[in-house]
Amino acid sequence: MPYFVVHEHHARQLHFDFRLERDGVLKSWAIPKGPSMNPNDKRLAIMVEDHDLEYGSFEGVIPEGEYGAGEVYIWDSGEYETVKGSIEEGQWEFRLKGQKLKGKFVLIKTKAKPDQWLLIKKKDEYADYNFVLKTRA
Numbered sequence: 689m690p691y692f693v694v695h696e697h698h699a700r701q702l703h704f705d706f707r708l709e710r711d712g713v714l715k716s717w718a719i720p721k722g723p724s725m726n727p728n729d730k731r732l733a734i735m736v737e738d739h740d741l742e743y744g745s746f747e748g749v750i751p752e753g754e755y756g757a758g759e760v761y762i763w764d765s766g767e768y769e770t771v772k773g774s775i776e777e778g779q780w781e782f783r784l785k786g787q788k789l790k791g792k793f794v795l796i797k798t799k800a801k802p803d804q805w806l807l808i809k810k811k812d813e814y815a816d817y818n819f820v821l822k823t824r825a
């Protein structure tokens with residue numbers, strides 16, 4: 689089964705990089721506020737460049753002067769499976785099996801900007817309406 693990883697990235701601005709293995713790469717979205725288990729939250733997710741699969745296990749410090757300089761932690765990871773849709777369709781629903789992120793989510797492409805998506809938790813037994821994101825660092 690393919691896997692996903694969420695990097696907590698302490699760059700100039702803290703954000704979370706949500707990455708899903710597909711077609712031999714990690715499709716990646718930068719989420720300023722991070723993912724949420726609350727179905728009422730619509731989290732802006734900016735599609736960014738694909739990353740190599742090996743990068744999924746990266747934790748460490750991106751040196752000063754390099755793009756994205758700062759500390760990177762794995763905030764969550766696990767396997768996932770597609771429920772329906774795809775990136776190409778602009779609507780991709782999947783089930784995450786992480787430590788923090790569990791159950792069904794959907795990524796929906798907005799019409800605002802080409803790279804602008806929303807990550808939304810679907811209502812299921814894992815939904816948490818009091819979810820508060822805790823950073824690792």
Ligand code: MN
Pocket residue numbers: 697699703704705718756
């Ligand atoms: Mn990043």
